Amino acid sequence: xxxxxxxxxxxxxxxxxxxxxxxxxxxxxxxxxxxxxxxxxxxxxxxxxxxxxxxxxxxxxxxxxxxxxxxxxxxxxxxxxxxxxxxxxxxxxxxxxxxxxxxxxxxxxxxxxxxxxxxxxxxxxxxxxxxxxxxxxxxxxxxxxxxxxxxxxxxxxxxxxxxxxxxxxxxxxxxxxxxxxxxxxxxxxxxxxxxxxxxxxxxxxxxxxxxxxxxxxxxxxxxxxxxxxxxxxxxxxxxxxxxxxxxxxxxxxxxxxxxxxxxxxxxxxxxxx
Amino acid sequence: xxxxxxxxxxxxxxxxxxxxxxxxxxxxxxxxxxxxxxxxxxxxxxxxxxxxxxxxxxxxxxxxxxxxxxxxxxxxxxxxxxxxxxxxxxxxxxxxxxxxxxxxxxxxxxxxxxxxxxxxxxxxxxxxxxxxxxxxxxxxxxxxxxxxxxxxxxxxxxxxxxxxxxxxxxxxxxxxxxxxxxxxxxxxxxxxxxxxxxxxxxxxxxxxxxxxxxxxxxxxxxxxxxxxxxxxxxxxxxx
Numbered sequence: 001x002x003x004x005x006x007x008x009x010x011x012x013x014x015x016x017x018x019x020x021x022x023x024x025x026x027x028x029x030x031x032x033x034x035x036x037x038x039x040x041x042x043x044x045x046x047x048x049x050x051x052x053x054x055x056x057x058x059x060x061x062x063x064x065x066x067x068x069x070x071x072x073x074x075x076x077x078x079x080x081x082x083x084x085x086x087x088x089x090x091x092x093x094x095x096x097x098x099x100x101x102x103x104x105x106x107x108x109x110x111x112x113x114x115x116x117x118x119x120x121x122x123x124x125x126x127x128x129x130x131x132x133x134x135x136x137x138x139x140x141x142x143x144x145x146x147x148x149x150x151x152x153x154x155x156x157x158x159x160x161x162x163x164x165x166x167x168x169x170x171x172x173x174x175x176x177x178x179x180x181x182x183x184x185x186x187x188x189x190x191x192x193x194x195x196x197x198x199x200x201x202x203x204x205x206x207x208x209x210x211x212x213x214x215x216x217x218x219x220x221x222x223x224x225x226x227x228x229x230x231x232x233x234x235x236x237x238x239x240x241x242x243x244x245x246x247x248x249x250x251x252x253x254x255x256x257x258x259x260x261x262x263x264x265x266x267x268x269x270x271x272x273x
Numbered sequence: 274x275x276x277x278x279x280x281x282x283x284x285x286x287x288x289x290x291x292x293x294x295x296x297x298x299x300x301x302x303x304x305x306x307x308x309x310x311x312x313x314x315x316x317x318x319x320x321x322x323x324x325x326x327x328x329x330x331x332x333x334x335x336x337x338x339x340x341x342x343x344x345x346x347x348x349x350x351x352x353x354x355x356x357x358x359x360x361x362x363x364x365x366x367x368x369x370x371x372x373x374x375x376x377x378x379x380x381x382x383x384x385x386x387x388x389x390x391x392x393x394x395x396x397x398x399x400x401x402x403x404x405x406x407x408x409x410x411x412x413x414x415x416x417x418x419x420x421x422x423x424x425x426x427x428x429x430x431x432x433x434x435x436x437x438x439x440x441x442x443x444x445x446x447x448x449x450x451x452x453x454x455x456x457x458x459x460x461x462x463x464x465x466x467x468x469x470x471x472x473x474x475x476x477x478x479x480x481x482x483x484x485x486x487x488x489x490x491x492x493x494x495x496x497x498x499x500x501x502x503x504x505x506x507x508x509x510x511x512x
């Protein structure tokens with residue numbers, strides 16, 4: 001076990017992936033609790049598909065992937081949130097439309113320029129080699145922003161999540177907090193996407209929250225448990241992917257699935273906290 | 274002393290007019306019951322007064338208190354039914370409106386939350402999870418939260434909807450006590466008898482206000498006689 005870990009950390013690219021992954025997993029889990037409870041889980045999925053589309057376009061135009069993706073995905077977050085809040089359009093259906101369209105655009109653009117190669121596969125399902133030094137810096141910056149804003153808005157995020165009408169009626173700027181949550185989610189997804197894969201990144205948002213809700217019954221405990229669980233699952237997933245030579249993103253998702261099953265079984269056995 | 278007045282308020286919902294030209298005044302210590310059938314614009318009017326919906330026209334004026342000092346008991350949402358939160362977390366969130374820019378609760382807020390839990394007889398549930406409570410208990414928790422936010426005025430949107438008769442009458446008794454202790458209430462009510470029993474003023478809505486005034490005046494109207502005879506017909510049909 002010790003040898004395995006020493007091996008693991010002797011590769012610089014794995015250390016980078018570990019740092020970025022743990023930070024992304026932590027932030028995604030914190031935001032995920034709110035997204036899942038507000039029935040916005042599809043937002044994460046939609047944003048990652050839009051991210052895939054923009055990455056594809058950036059690649060074909062030989063532009064820097066992150067500089068293009070971040071503003072476009074932020075814009076998408078704004079639009080998706082507007083759509084889910086409007087009562088006239090069916091929010092979930094609209095998000096599905098946008099995300100599959102973005103994916104389709106990405107696939108067509110790629111096939112017209114570079115052709116379907118390993119790059120596409122890497123964007124879809126993630127690659128541990130994708131993390132550069134500048135990604136580490138960016139993920140650290142995003143993580144600091146998310147953590148600071150989250151801690152400072154924690155009580156208000158709870159209120160907005162639990163009951164938007166009450167929060168708004170008692171004078172809170174609800175729209176501002178919804179936007180904040182959507183923007184932070186967009187940032188986290190863009191940073192984590194190339195490692196976890198566009199198809200798999202939304203699991204980092206959804207799984208930890210759902211898993212901890214099986215067993216824990218206060219908001220604070222759910223948030224803390226999600227954060228710890230998400231980081232632990234990422235660490236185990238990455239280590240396992242190294243030891244077993246499996247794809248990183250998929251391994252992390254499977255570890256999350258295992259944790260979910262474990263917590264569900266515990267809840268069935270009547271373990272509640 | 275008038276603490277809330279609405280004049281010529283019109284609102285639309287999904288592009289359709291839901292409230293037309295409604296007006297009322299609330300004096301300190303009042304209990305105003307808003308009655309009317311489903312879809313008569315009761316909830317829409319309340320949301321308009323609270324600033325949750327934009328008014329098409331008309332004015333809402335608060336006298337001597339700010340908008341953030343109104344307590345609100347909304348109808349329960351689907352999201353809340355299965356929400357992992359402790360009772361204390363929910364009640365404390367009612368204190369947020371007095372926090373201003375400072376993002377954390379003060380000791381005073383915590384004391385206020387405990388006091389309101391005590392007042393509504395749910396202090397022993399403080400550590401329980403909201404999702405494990407009965408409908409009546411959940412409603413008390415939301416009332417405690419509203420009391421944390423309220424200085425003088427409490428707006429209640431169908432506070433006993435979905436409660437069994439015992440829980441409902443217990444809840445009305447709580448409201449009556451709050452009202453006696455000086456809290457002003459504006460309450461949307463589905464059942465006429467409790468609206469008349471607890472409210473000193475009645476606003477009868479059917480998109481437009483059909484009646485607004487003292488309860489004893491309402492009892493003399495033909496509107497009231499029509500309502501009660503309709504209820505009797507319904508009852509006799511049941512038999």
